[in-house]
Amino acid sequence: xxxxxxxxxxxxxxxxxAGTKLSELDFIAFDVETTGLSAIACKLVELSxxxxxxxxxxxxIFSHLINPECEIPPEVxxxxxxxxxxxxxxxxTREVIPEFLKFVGDKPCVLVAHNAPFDVGFxxxxxxxxxxxxxxxxxLDTLNLSRALVDGVMDYKLKTLAQHFEIxxxxxxxxxxxxxxxxxxxxxxxAANPDFTTLxxxxxxxxxxxxxxxxxxxxxxxxxxxxxxxxxxxxxxKQQLKMIYLGNGAPPRYGRVVTPIAVLENRGNHYxxxxxxxxxxxxxxxxxxxxxxxxxx
Numbered sequence: 618x619x620x621x622x623x624x625x626x627x628x629x630x631x632x633x634x635a636g637t638k639l640s641e642l643d644f645i646a647f648d649v650e651t652t653g654l655s656a657i658a659c660k661l662v663e664l665s666x667x668x669x670x671x672x673x674x675x676x677x678i679f680s681h682l683i684n685p686e687c688e689i690p691p692e693v694x695x696x697x698x699x700x701x702x703x704x705x706x707x708x709x710t711r712e713v714i715p716e717f718l719k720f721v722g723d724k725p726c727v728l729v730a731h732n733a734p735f736d737v738g739f740x741x742x743x744x745x746x747x748x749x750x751x752x753x754x755x756x757l758d759t760l761n762l763s764r765a766l767v768d769g770v771m772d773y774k775l776k777t778l779a780q781h782f783e784i785x786x787x788x789x790x791x792x793x794x795x796x797x798x799x800x801x802x803x804x805x806x807x808a809a810n811p812d813f814t815t816l817x818x819x820x821x822x823x824x825x826x827x828x829x830x831x832x833x834x835x836x837x838x839x840x841x842x843x844x845x846x847x848x849x850x851x852x853x854x855k856q857q858l859k860m861i862y863l864g865n866g867a868p869p870r871y872g873r874v875v876t877p878i879a880v881l882e883n884r885g886n887h888y889x890x891x892x893x894x895x896x897x898x899x900x901x902x903x904x905x906x907x908x909x910x911x912x913x914x
Contacts, residue, residue, distance in 0.1 A: 636815030636816060636817035636818065637725075637815055637816040637817065638814060638815055639671055639807065639813070639814060639815060639816060640670075640671060640672070640814070642670070642671075642725065642726065642727055642816065643668055643669075643670060643676070643724060643725070643726040643727075644668070644669055644670065644671070644726065644727050644728075644729050644757075644800070644803070645666050645667070645668050645669075645720075645721060645726055645727070645728050645729065646666065646667045646669065646728075646729040646730070646796045646797070646799040646800040646803065647664070647665065647666035647667075647679075647728055647729070647730055647736065647792075647796055647799075648664075648665055648666075648730060648731075648736060648792040648793075648795040648796045648799065649661055649663065649664050649735075649736050649739050649740065649792060650662050650663035650697045650699055650790065650791065650792050651693070651739055652685050652687065652688075652689050652690060652693055653690065653693055656735075656738035656739045656741070656742045656883065657742060657881060657883045657888055657901055658901055659739075660683075660685035660686070660687060660710070661683045661685065661710055661713075661739055661743055662682065662683050662685050662689060662697075662699050662704055663680075663681070663682050663683060663697070663699060663791065663792040664679075664680075664681055664683060664713055664714075664717055664740075664792060665678075665679060665680035665681070665791075665792035665793035665795075665796045666678070666679040666680070666717065666720065666721075666796055667679075667793075667796045667797060667800050668720075668726075669800050669804075671803075671804060671807055671808075672804070672808075675797075675800070677720070678793070679716075679717060679720040680792065680793045681707070681708060681713045681716070681717075682699065682703060682704050682707040682708075683704060683707055683708060683709065683710055683713050684704045684705065684706070684707040684708065684709050685704065685709075686709060686898060686899055687898065687899075688701055689701055689704070696790050697790040697791060698790070698791070699791075710743045710746070710747070711747060714740075714743050714744055714747055714749070715747070715749070718744075718749070718752065721752070721754065726754070727754070727755045727756070727757050727816065728754055728755070728756040728757070728828065729756070729757045729759060729799055729800070729803050730756060730757075730758065730759070730799060731758070731759045731760050731775045731795070731798075731799050731802070732758065732760045733756050733757070733758035733759075733760070733826060734758070734826070737756055737826065737828060740828070741828065741829075742881060742883075745879055745881055746878055746879045746881075746890050747879075748852075748878075748879065750829075751828055751829040752828060752829060753827060753828065753829045754827070754828040754829070755816070755825055755826075755827060755828075756825070756826050756827065756828055757803070757819070757824055757825055758824045758825070758826065759778075759799055759802050759803050759806070759824070760773055760824075761822065761823050761824040762803070762806060762819070762822060762824040763778055763802065763806060765822040765823070765824065766806055766809075766810055766822070767781070767806060769781070775789065775795060775798050775799070775802070776789050776798075778798075778802050779798045779801070779802060782801070782802060782805040784798065784801045784802070784805070835882070835885040835886075835887075837887055837904075840905075840907075841887055841904050841905050844889075844904050844907050844910050845880055845887060845904060847910050847911065847912075848877050848880055848889055848904075848910065849880060851877050851912060852877050852878070852879070852880075856912050856913070857874055857875065857876050857894075857912070857913040858874070858875050858876075858877055858891075858910055858911065858912060858913055859872045859873070859874050859875075859910070859911055859912075859913035860872055860873060860875060860902075860907050860908075860909060860910035860911075861873075861907070861908040861909045861910075862902055862906060862907055862908070863906045863907075863908050864906065872909070873893060873894070873895040874893075874894045874895070874913050875889075875891035875892060875893050875894065875900075875902075876891055876892040876894070877889060877890075877891045878890045878891055878892065878899070880904075881901075886903055886904075886905065887903070887904040887905070888901050888902065888903055888904060889901070889902045889904055889907070
């Protein structure tokens with residue numbers, strides 16, 4: 618039986634404590650599909666979510682294909698099956714992200730995702746690009762939760778856990794299907810561990826994070842700091858910028874004109890997301906590779 622394979626034995630049961638009761642919380646299982654692995658360089662192509670309560674049925678569903686406004690690499694399409702044609706007439710993140718935040722709402726809830734840092738990373742960057750404050754929401758990672766509480770599995774992939782818990786098989790690597798899998802896996806784990814009754818008891822399992830948690834930031838220095846000041850002033854003033862960018866190709870002879878959107882930080886590097894008028898598309902540039910940047914009249 619599945620229950621016999623759980624790691625938490627009687628002597629390891631958590632101490633009962635007052636706190637936020639899991640039975641009284643709304644949970645929102647969510648998943649994203651993307652154009653690649655980097656939250657900075659790649660874009661969302663699908664965002665789905667299922668609102669539910671433990672022990673109950675789903676309450677509400679959110680699901681949208683997203684036009685990334687760039688081509689989806691063929692090798693990525695082979696994973697999730699989402700093609701350029703499928704997203705050609707879809708809404709962009711500018712429309713979908715505000716709708717998702719409205720779906721989440723102001724009522725206390727916990728987001729749930731499998732390998733949550735991946736999904737959270739894309740969601741945070743998408744929100745930041747729109748200049749929206751990232752809400753202070755708790756996110757529960759079913760990957761770390763299952764590593765703490767589930768034994769007897771070959772690995773902790775979503776499909777492996779779904780089959781382990783005898784969840785009805787279905788599609789994988791599509792956002793809505795995976796959101797349902799996350800919901801069911803979370804429910805199965807908690808049903809098999811009735812001693813965990815509050816959110817606070819899950820803290821010790823290293824499965825909770827905050828959506829708006831800031832990574833250890835690296836303070837920009839030198840030219841990067843100067844460039845960031847110019848960029849932020851242009852964003853505030855709704856100005857275009859002209860810059861010379863040293864990419865991977867030959868050094869450019871002329872500058873390119875961009876409309877700055879946001880300054881992002883990831884793994885110690887700072888990035889400019891902007892509408893590049895040279896290609897008439899949104900692009901992301903590493904700020905330490907900008908040779909010069911100034912307001913464009």
